[in-house]
Structure formats: structure tokens, C-alpha cells
Amino acid sequence: MFEDLEIINKLKEEKNLNTIARELGISVLDVHKRIMRLKHEGYVLKKNIYDDGNVEYFVKCYPDFFRTNMATLKLCNRFKFSAMLISDTHFGNEFECMDYLDKVYEYCKECDVHVIINGGDLVDGAFSHGNQTIDDPIKQLNYVIEKHPFDDNIINLICLGNHDYSLYKSGIDIKTVLENARADLIPLGYGLGIINIENDQIFVKHCIPEYSFETLDKKFVLEGHKHKMAFSLENGLLVNMPTLSNLVLGKHEFPGAIRMDLTLDNDGTINTGRFEQFIFTDKMHTINEITLNVDIDHTHLYEKDIRPKIKSKQSCNGLSQIEKFNQKWNRN
Numbered sequence: 001m002f003e004d005l006e007i008i009n010k011l012k013e014e015k016n017l018n019t020i021a022r023e024l025g026i027s028v029l030d031v032h033k034r035i036m037r038l039k040h041e042g043y044v045l046k047k048n049i050y051d052d053g054n055v056e057y058f059v060k061c062y063p064d065f066f067r068t069n070m071a072t073l074k075l076c077n078r079f080k081f082s083a084m085l086i087s088d089t090h091f092g093n094e095f096e097c098m099d100y101l102d103k104v105y106e107y108c109k110e111c112d113v114h115v116i117i118n119g120g121d122l123v124d125g126a127f128s129h130g131n132q133t134i135d136d137p138i139k140q141l142n143y144v145i146e147k148h149p150f151d152d153n154i155i156n157l158i159c160l161g162n163h164d165y166s167l168y169k170s171g172i173d174i175k176t177v178l179e180n181a182r183a184d185l186i187p188l189g190y191g192l193g194i195i196n197i198e199n200d201q202i203f204v205k206h207c208i209p210e211y212s213f214e215t216l217d218k219k220f221v222l223e224g225h226k227h228k229m230a231f232s233l234e235n236g237l238l239v240n241m242p243t244l245s246n247l248v249l250g251k252h253e254f255p256g257a258i259r260m261d262l263t264l265d266n267d268g269t270i271n272t273g274r275f276e277q278f279i280f281t282d283k284m285h286t287i288n289e290i291t292l293n294v295d296i297d298h299t300h301l302y303e304k305d306i307r308p309k310i311k312s313k314q315s316c317n318g319l320s321q322i323e324k325f326n327q328k329w330n331r332n
Helices: 005-012 017-024 028-041 098-111 137-147 162-168 174-181 321-328
Strands: 045-049 055-059 070-073 080-086 115-118 155-160 185-190 192-197 200-205 211-213 219-223 230-232 236-240 256-264 270-280 284-293 308-310
Touching (some): 017 055, 155 174, 155 192, 162 185
Parallel strands (some): 070 192, 155 185, 219 236
Antiparallel strands (some): 045 055, 211 308, 230 236, 270 284
């Protein structure tokens, strides 16, 4: 995947098709075919057409937020739904741990759980806390496609996070790549995914500094990014999902996962939720179980109702996201 580095480098140099064809000694039609193969693999490009007959492709800056952020689950038993909640695997980082994900899969197979909801930062991307064992984001993505566990009866619904989004800014749409490569790895959206369950919804969020979505009042929200487990009932139900890696950001935090069991009323709305919290050492340990009444607004929202607020590429203090990250963690 993305082996045509010759064309990729020419596109990054903002050269038009005629110039690329001339420099590579091939026809414009052959250049176009190679670019179309890259687009099919997930390379994100837009086209400029000039009145002198030239065509130029360039990297697109922002994804189509409302293309397919939503997934609908058909329940085999309309009164209950179970899933494992994980987040922030950061594959490619020195603190990643594919073994933890293997244990989650073993648990799912033993306990008849068929859905894993991932809160984002599937890969470590173009910037990192700590060192990277795989520093090329494209190779990180290939690693996930090849090494991520697979089972015929388990699907993953993945909200894409800020580290995943860093690939997009380099021209790689991880969403398209996953859709083309693995039927079981189902990407939702960048920063926000919506899961329809009967007559209710679950929203999966992950902070992306370049844009933010409007506040989801009185909704059921699963959130990645913070690398720790937490629950809040202040404005609906908010569940912060822990990191499934050793990239823990506090001395009292551990790699973790959550089993979620929901019950639904006759009208198809979520009534209660049972949450079992796990931490990982040499095996999975249950550390807490909690059952909550789900007091939320059950009114359906659609992708068009939740609009992101796009921020400038530079933050208010003049630093980019990567620069802010490096400053925070004292990285040169």
C-alpha cells in the first residue's frame, strides 16, 4: 500500500500532471492512472483544473465530516446490547501493546461479545509522547491492518482521534484505507461517531484541536483521548474510556477496558447500563462494576445537526497542534 512513492513525492512538490509525466518519462494518462490507484488506496487528493490545460492534484486539508459518521446496529435481541469499550491504542508508539487487544478478543470470544467500540487514536500518527517503534504513519497503518486481531464474529466501530487525523493532514485518509482493507474495522468519523441502536443513539467522541463539535446536551457519550476511566451524570451520561496501551498519563492509571451491557425499553430506548471496568497486567482484572439509570434525551440527532467548528491551523498562541504537543512534553 502507498508503494508509489515516486508519484507521492511529485504531488507533494505541487507539480502538475504534465510536469510529472515529463520528469518521469511517461504519458499523462499513465500518471493519471497511478494517481487514481493512490486515491483508491486512501490518499486524499483534490483537483485543480487550469485554463491552460494543466491539471494539478493537491492534499485536501479537512475530511468530509458528514459523509459516513453514522453506523446503525441491528440488535439480535432488541432489549439488550453488549460491547467492549477501548481507546487510545497508539499503535506505532513504544508503549503500545497488541497483547492487550489479544486479551480483549479472547474475553469477547469467551463471553459472547461481538462488538468492540474504539474511542480513537488507533495509531500514533505523525506526533507522539515517547518514542515511536514505527515512525512512518503509513507503516503504522499497514501494521494495524496486518496485525490487528481478527475474528469472524467480532466487529470494531472506531471513532478516529487526533493522532489518526494527523495522517489526514499528510494526505492519508485512514477512514478510506480501513474501509478498503478490513471489513471488521469499521471507521465512524474524525472526532465524532454516531451509533444508532433501535430508537436510541450512542455518541463516540475524541478531541481534535483543529475543530470541535457542538456540545451534546443530555446525550449518551463515550469519549476517548483522556487515557483514563471516568463517569459523569451531569449532562446525560459521559463515559471516559481508558487507554488500551501502556501510555498512561498518571501514576494511578492503568491500561484498561470497559464491558458495557445496556438494557432497552419496549420503545427501543436505552434504560440502564452496566459497566465493568478492567485493568491489564499479565491478565485482565475486574476492578469495579457499576449499574446506572440512563437519563438522557432520546431525541435522534443526524449528522447535519452536529456541525464542527473549524479552527485555524494555528492556535490562538500561534502554535500548531504538533508544536503545542512537543512543548507540553518538552520535546525538541
